[in-house]
Amino acid sequence: MFHRNLKDFPKDFLWGASTSAYQVEGAYNEDGKGLSVQDTKDVIPGTPDFNVSSDHYHHYKEDVALFAEMGFKTYRFSIAWTRIISNGVGEVNKKGIEFYNNLINELLLYGIEPLVTMYHFDLPDALQQKGGWSNRETVDAFVNYAKVLFENFGDRVKYWLTINEQNMMILHGAAIGTVSEGAKNIQKELYKQNHNMMLAQARTMKLCHEICPNCKIGPAPNITSIYPASSKPEDILAANNQSSIRNWLYLDMAVHGRYNPIAWSYMVEKGIEPTIEEGEMDILKGANPDFIAFNYYCTGTAGESKIDDTELSTQGGDQQISVGDIGVYKGVSNPNLQKTEFGWEIDPVGFRNTLREVYERYALPIIITENGLGAYDKVEENDTINDDYRIEYLRKHIEQARLAITDGVDLRGYCPWSAIDLISTHQGFKKRYGFIYVNRDEFDLKDLRRIRKKSFFWYKNVIKTNGKEL
Ligand code: BG6
Numbered sequence: 001m002f003h004r005n006l007k008d009f010p011k012d013f014l015w016g017a018s019t020s021a022y023q024v025e026g027a028y029n030e031d032g033k034g035l036s037v038q039d040t041k042d043v044i045p046g047t048p049d050f051n052v053s054s055d056h057y058h059h060y061k062e063d064v065a066l067f068a069e070m071g072f073k074t075y076r077f078s079i080a081w082t083r084i085i086s087n088g089v090g091e092v093n094k095k096g097i098e099f100y101n102n103l104i105n106e107l108l109l110y111g112i113e114p115l116v117t118m119y120h121f122d123l124p125d126a127l128q129q130k131g132g133w134s135n136r137e138t139v140d141a142f143v144n145y146a147k148v149l150f151e152n153f154g155d156r157v158k159y160w161l162t163i164n165e166q167n168m169m170i171l172h173g174a175a176i177g178t179v180s181e182g183a184k185n186i187q188k189e190l191y192k193q194n195h196n197m198m199l200a201q202a203r204t205m206k207l208c209h210e211i212c213p214n215c216k217i218g219p220a221p222n223i224t225s226i227y228p229a230s231s232k233p234e235d236i237l238a239a240n241n242q243s244s245i246r247n248w249l250y251l252d253m254a255v256h257g258r259y260n261p262i263a264w265s266y267m268v269e270k271g272i273e274p275t276i277e278e279g280e281m282d283i284l285k286g287a288n289p290d291f292i293a294f295n296y297y298c299t300g301t302a303g304e305s306k307i308d309d310t311e312l313s314t315q316g317g318d319q320q321i322s323v324g325d326i327g328v329y330k331g332v333s334n335p336n337l338q339k340t341e342f343g344w345e346i347d348p349v350g351f352r353n354t355l356r357e358v359y360e361r362y363a364l365p366i367i368i369t370e371n372g373l374g375a376y377d378k379v380e381e382n383d384t385i386n387d388d389y390r391i392e393y394l395r396k397h398i399e400q401a402r403l404a405i406t407d408g409v410d411l412r413g414y415c416p417w418s419a420i421d422l423i424s425t426h427q428g429f430k431k432r433y434g435f436i437y438v439n440r441d442e443f444d445l446k447d448l449r450r451i452r453k454k455s456f457f458w459y460k461n462v463i464k465t466n467g468k469e470l
Contacts, residue, residue, distance in 0.1 A: 007406045009467040014113065014413030016074035017067070017435065017459075018370050020120035020164065022050050023422040025080065027057035031095035034086030036122035037132075041177040047428035047442065054422050054438045055448050060103050062450060063420055066436055068110035070456060071463040075112050076369050076415045077103070078120035078164065081145055088124030089141045097152050104156050114157045115367070115415065117220060118146055118204070120164040121176055121425070133193035142200040146207060154212035161220040161293050161369065162201040167250045168222050168319045170194045175318040176425040188272040195274035198253050202287035209288070216290035219254040220369050222319055223247050223294040225353040229303035229332045238329035239302040241266065242322065246300070248361070251292065255362050257285030266328060291412065292362055295370030296397075298337070299350035305330040318426065320344045342374050342431055348396035355404035355411060365410045371397055372417035374424060374431040377453065385437050385453040394455070395470045402467060416459075420450070435459055 022028075022038040028051045029035070043049050056063055067075055081088060083096035104114050119142070127138050149160075165176075170190050173179030179186065201219060208217040226246065228239040244262035252260040258281075267273035297320050305312055307327035317323040321343065322331035337345040351371070359366060373393040377385050394416055405411050421434035428442050435456040439449040461469055 001407060003403065003406045005406075006402055009402065009405065010412065011466070012073075013466060014074040014115070014367065014415070015463040015467075016072045016076060016112070016115065016413065016415045017419035018076040018415045018417050019056070019419050019422055020078040020117065020122075021080035021083070022053070022120070022122045023425070024054045024056040024077075024418075024420065026050070026052040026055040028052075030057065031083075031099065032086055032093040033080065033096065034082035034088075035125045036080065036082045037125055037128050038122045038177055040125045040128075044426050044428075047426065048423060050423060052440075052445055052448075054420060054440075056420070056422075057099065059448070059450070061106060063436070064103070064106045064110065064112070066450060066452070066456075067107075067112060067419055070435060070460045072110075072112050072419075073463070074115045074159070074413060074415065075107055075419060076115040076117065076161070078117035078122075079149060080122055081119060082122065082124045084148055085124070085145055087126035088138070089127070089144065092148055100153060104153060108156060113159065114153075115159040115161065115369070115413070116149075116153070116157050117161040117164050117369075118142075118149060119162070121169065121178055123178070133196045134189055136196060139196050139200045139203070143203045143207060146204040147211070150208060150211040150215070154208075154215055158215050159367075160208055160215055160217040162204055162217065163197055164220050164369075165222045165295060165319065166194065166197050166201075166219070167246060169197075171246065171322075172318050187270065191267055191272045192274045194249075195276070195280075199280060199283055201254065202257065202284045205287040205289055218289040218291040218293045218364075218367070219250065220293040220295065221247070221250045221254075222296075222370075223251070223354060223358060224296055224320075225299045225350055225357055227299055227301045227334065227350075229301055232304070234304035235302070238304045242300065242302040242329040242331075245325070245328070246322070251358070251362060253284060254287060254289055255292070255364065257281065257287055289364065291365040291367055292358060293367045293369040294354075294358065295417070296351055296354055296368060297371065298345040299334070299347045299354070301332050301334040302329040303332045340373055341376060342427060344374070346373075346393060348393075348400045351397050352400040352404045352407070355401065355409045356407055359404075359409040363410075365412045367413035367415070368401070368411070369415050370417040371414070372433045374427070374433050376430055377421075377432045377437060379437065379439070379451065383451050385451060387453045387455045390453070390455045391458045394459070398462065398467055398470055
């Protein structure tokens with residue numbers, strides 16, 4: 001749709017950026033922090049462990065001052081469950097509470113609204129040892145952890161996100177380190193875990209509304225439009241299958257408390273549907289999120305996969321690269337799109353499509369909690385980093401966000417990934433996303449100095465002009 005006049009970004013639009021605890025904090029075993037699955041997983045060869053990351057734990061004041069210099073209205077970060085309750089259940093760690101109190105207070109000092117993810121891929125390892133999300137006790141443990149967060153921070157944190165990219169933990173857990181690589185026939189287990197996470201999320205949202213009536217809470221999956229590989233009806237069905245399994249299964253449940261019918265019949269066909277206990281559907285229906293947050297990097301494209309499609313391997317892929325599912329869909333690359341240096345397609349128009357699709361389906365306010373370009377950055381003379389490619393990527397996505405707002409989408413915030421360089425889920429430190437460069441590489445920690453990239457100054461002006469000057 002062509003618009004002669006574009007709507008402005010809303011006056012109180014939440015411009016900011018994102019990080020997650022294990023990817024940025026470091027201090028993995030300091031001040032009573034327990035180990036998470038990210039600390040105990042087998043690190044991918046050639047990539048670093050998460051012990052130091054960007055050392056934000058010790059640099060948070062300096063980092064927040066830089067965020068304030070960019071003019072952030074919000075900062076989306078996650079709390080490490082293992083810093084608050086080291087084994088996932090039991091005693092609350094005062095030092096952990098103190099760290100996040102300090103971080104939150106520092107943000108508020110600059111007028112930056114904290115947007116907090118409760119759980120970003122870093123389940124306490126002690127819970128994982130007892131079955132992780134397959135064990136229903138983890139649901140209670142999560143709700144108890146959430147209560148501790150609301151009681152300690154709910155007076156200052158108004159915006160909460162439950163679980164980051166639950167859909168990716170189910171579909172690509174091996175890539176992001178939440179499922180052991182090579183585990184076989186675990187799909188049934190994964191959909192049981194999915195069901196339990198849904199229950200944890202629903203109970204947490206309800207609790208949030210009870211304990212902190214002034215807070216707002218929402219889910220944070222990775223959502224993207226799925227295009228059919230061609231106008232062939234079979235390809236359109238395949239794209240629809242993928243979208244139901246990848247997107248709507250998660251949002252239909254979070255918003256309406258019901259299983260998406262196509263995703264459910266997919267699970268039944270495969271014999272992997274979860275057992276639903278009495279009363280659980282009522283719990284799921286009682287969630288009522290205040291908004292939808294989602295992460296967007298690029299769209300997906302799907303073609304038909306026949307049931308005798310023996311060529312299709314279902315192993316591999318990651319958050320943005322889908323291999324497919326025999327008899328359901330086949331992930332194909334889109335010849336109309338360019339790719340990043342790390343092989344993810346770039347689709348700003350797809351961002352507008354996705355925003356429209358989500359808003360049309362759910363009619364809830366939307367906050368974008370991730371969007372960005374992973375690239376190899378180079379420090380040039382006089383500590384300059386000329387990341388024009390990142391500016392280009394973000395500019396095109398923000399343009400499309402404004403078009404989506406003009407289309408009628410109620411978009412309230414935009415937080416690219418990432419505020420500062422951090423460790424990628426599976427491609428190390430070399431895959432950088434930040435506005436702020438952290439001077440370290442894969443294995444040499446150097447001096448961890450912070451350097452403003454060109455995109456830092458660009459984004460500062462974007463925020464200052466409320467998205468008018470891109
Ligand atoms: C999202 C995650 O999937 O994508 C982040 O929420 C992640 O944790 C980001 O870092 C980018 O992915 P990657 O694999 O490049 O780090």
